[in-house]
Amino acid sequence: MTDEMRGLLALWGGNVSAVHRELVARTARDPSSSPVPSLSVFHRAVVRDLSVGERAGLRGGEAARRRFDVYGKRLPTHRNACWEGDHKRIPVRVTLDGVAVCPWVTWFIDVASKVVVGVAVTPHQPARDAVLAALRAGISREDPYGPFGGLPGRVRVDRGKDFPSKAVSRALGAFAVPVDDLPACKPYRKGTIEALNGAVEEMLLVSLPGYTRRARPAQAYRPDPVGDLLPYPDFVKVLLDWVAWWNTEHRPAGLTGGRTPAQAWEADPTPVEDVPEERLAFFALEDDGRIRKISTNGVSWRRRADIADWMAGHVGTRVRLRYLPHFDGRIEVFSTEGWGRHLGSAYLAEAATPAQRRALSRVRESRARALKADLKAAEKLRRTRYTATTTAAVPGRRRTETASEAEAEIVRAQAVDLAARALPDLIPPREPPAGWARPRPRPATSSSTPKHSLGTAAPADTTDTEPGSGSKE
Known part of the structure; x- marks a missing residue:
C-alpha cells in the first residue's frame, strides 16, 4: 500500500472496490503506468497493511476507529475521590411554550460508586449557570439526590466547546478542589460519565415520544406532531425519576457484588466532607x-x-x-x-x-410607625407640663408622682456599678494570726502636761523633758 493508495482509500471512505476501479481507469488512460493487480490481491494488501481500527476509521471517522483501541483501567478508589461531569444533548423533542426543542442535561457522577450526585436540565445549550447548578446540587447533598454528594477530591471535565470548564475551576477553587481539564474529543479519559450518557439513551430515551434517532428505513424521517410530545416539565420529572432509579435500583456491571450505587456508597467507610451552608449560599x-x-x-x-x-x-x-x-x-x-x-x-x-410588593409596603409602614413612636416618647421626655395658675404662685406639675415612683426614679438615676463605688474600709479586716508581731502601745501622757481648750494653740516654747523630771514652762 503506497501513500497514494491510502489517500484514495480515505477519499472513497474505505471502499476498496471503488479505489481499485479508479486505479484501473488511470492505467487505461496512461499505459506507461504500473499495472494494477486484481481486486482480490488489492483487497488482501489492504487487510495486511491496515489494521481493523484504521479501516473502520476510514469508513466511520475517529469515533469508529476509537472502538478498536485498547485502554487502561484506573485503579478503584473511594467515594468522592473523583467526579466526572459532562453535557449531553437529549435526542428527544419536547414542547416548551408551544415550540418543540431538544433539551440538554448537565450532570456529575461519582467514579467509585457510580452515583449521580447532581443534575441540571436546560431547554437549550447549557452555559455556566447549568454547570454551577449541577455542582451545587451535588455538593449540598439536597433532595432529590439524598445523602449522595459532599466535597469531591477532584473533578474531571473536558475542555470541549460546549463545556465551560473555566467556570468549574473558578467555582471549585474556593474549596481547593483541583479540576482536571482533559483534552477535547477524548471521551475515554472520562469513561464513567460517557457510559452514563450511553446508558440513559439505551434505557430511557429510546422509549420516549419524539426520539429523533429512531430507525425508519422504509420511509423518510418525519418528526412526531407537537401534540404527541412530552411537555418540558414532564420530561424533567421522567429524567429525574430515572436518575433516582439508577442510584437506588440499577446494578452497574462495574460494581462488585452486584450492588446498586446507593449500596456501594453506604458500604464505603470514607468520611464525607460537607460544606457549611453559609459558605455554599453564595457558591459560584x-x-x-x-x-x-x-x-x-x-x-x-x-x-x-x-x-x-x-x-x-x-x-x-x-x-x-x-x-x-x-x-x-x-x-x-x-x-x-x-x-x-x-x-x-x-x-x-x-x-x-x-x-413582594406588599412586604416592601409593610416594612415602610412599620418603620414609619416606629419612628413616630420614638419621636413621641422623646417629646414626652423633653417637655414638662404644668398646671395653669390664677394667682402669683409656683405652678405645679400636671401629673403628681407618688412616693414609689419617685423612689424608682432615684434608684434609676443612682444605678451605677457597685464594684466601682465600693469603699475599701466598708468591711473591717480580719484579726491577724497569733504569730504576727503587733505594734507596741504608746505610753500614756503625763498628768502635768497642761490641757488647752478647744481652739487654743499650745505655747511655742513648750518642750519635753526627760522622763520622770516633769515639765517646765
Missing part, C-alpha cells in the same frame, strides 16, 4: 466589580432596577453586587466595608410579585 456567584448606591428605585443593575423589602431606610448606602451567571432574576447585595457583609437579596422590580 460572580462579583459585579463596581460600587453602587441604593436609590429610591432600588439598585440599578444592567439598566434595570432591583428592589427588596430590607432596602427601606437605606437609600444612599454604598453596596456591591454578586450574581449567578446568565441569570438576572435575583442578585445578592453586600456592603463595601471590610470583607463585605451580606445585606440581603434583591429581585427585579418589574417582575416583583404582589406578595
Whole structure:
C-alpha cells in the first residue's frame, strides 16, 4: 500500500472496490503506468497493511476507529475521590411554550460508586449557570439526590466547546478542589460519565415520544406532531425519576457484588466532607466589580432596577453586587466595608410579585410607625407640663408622682456599678494570726502636761523633758 493508495482509500471512505476501479481507469488512460493487480490481491494488501481500527476509521471517522483501541483501567478508589461531569444533548423533542426543542442535561457522577450526585436540565445549550447548578446540587447533598454528594477530591471535565470548564475551576477553587481539564474529543479519559450518557439513551430515551434517532428505513424521517410530545416539565420529572432509579435500583456491571450505587456508597467507610451552608449560599456567584448606591428605585443593575423589602431606610448606602451567571432574576447585595457583609437579596422590580410588593409596603409602614413612636416618647421626655395658675404662685406639675415612683426614679438615676463605688474600709479586716508581731502601745501622757481648750494653740516654747523630771514652762 503506497501513500497514494491510502489517500484514495480515505477519499472513497474505505471502499476498496471503488479505489481499485479508479486505479484501473488511470492505467487505461496512461499505459506507461504500473499495472494494477486484481481486486482480490488489492483487497488482501489492504487487510495486511491496515489494521481493523484504521479501516473502520476510514469508513466511520475517529469515533469508529476509537472502538478498536485498547485502554487502561484506573485503579478503584473511594467515594468522592473523583467526579466526572459532562453535557449531553437529549435526542428527544419536547414542547416548551408551544415550540418543540431538544433539551440538554448537565450532570456529575461519582467514579467509585457510580452515583449521580447532581443534575441540571436546560431547554437549550447549557452555559455556566447549568454547570454551577449541577455542582451545587451535588455538593449540598439536597433532595432529590439524598445523602449522595459532599466535597469531591477532584473533578474531571473536558475542555470541549460546549463545556465551560473555566467556570468549574473558578467555582471549585474556593474549596481547593483541583479540576482536571482533559483534552477535547477524548471521551475515554472520562469513561464513567460517557457510559452514563450511553446508558440513559439505551434505557430511557429510546422509549420516549419524539426520539429523533429512531430507525425508519422504509420511509423518510418525519418528526412526531407537537401534540404527541412530552411537555418540558414532564420530561424533567421522567429524567429525574430515572436518575433516582439508577442510584437506588440499577446494578452497574462495574460494581462488585452486584450492588446498586446507593449500596456501594453506604458500604464505603470514607468520611464525607460537607460544606457549611453559609459558605455554599453564595457558591459560584460572580462579583459585579463596581460600587453602587441604593436609590429610591432600588439598585440599578444592567439598566434595570432591583428592589427588596430590607432596602427601606437605606437609600444612599454604598453596596456591591454578586450574581449567578446568565441569570438576572435575583442578585445578592453586600456592603463595601471590610470583607463585605451580606445585606440581603434583591429581585427585579418589574417582575416583583404582589406578595413582594406588599412586604416592601409593610416594612415602610412599620418603620414609619416606629419612628413616630420614638419621636413621641422623646417629646414626652423633653417637655414638662404644668398646671395653669390664677394667682402669683409656683405652678405645679400636671401629673403628681407618688412616693414609689419617685423612689424608682432615684434608684434609676443612682444605678451605677457597685464594684466601682465600693469603699475599701466598708468591711473591717480580719484579726491577724497569733504569730504576727503587733505594734507596741504608746505610753500614756503625763498628768502635768497642761490641757488647752478647744481652739487654743499650745505655747511655742513648750518642750519635753526627760522622763520622770516633769515639765517646765
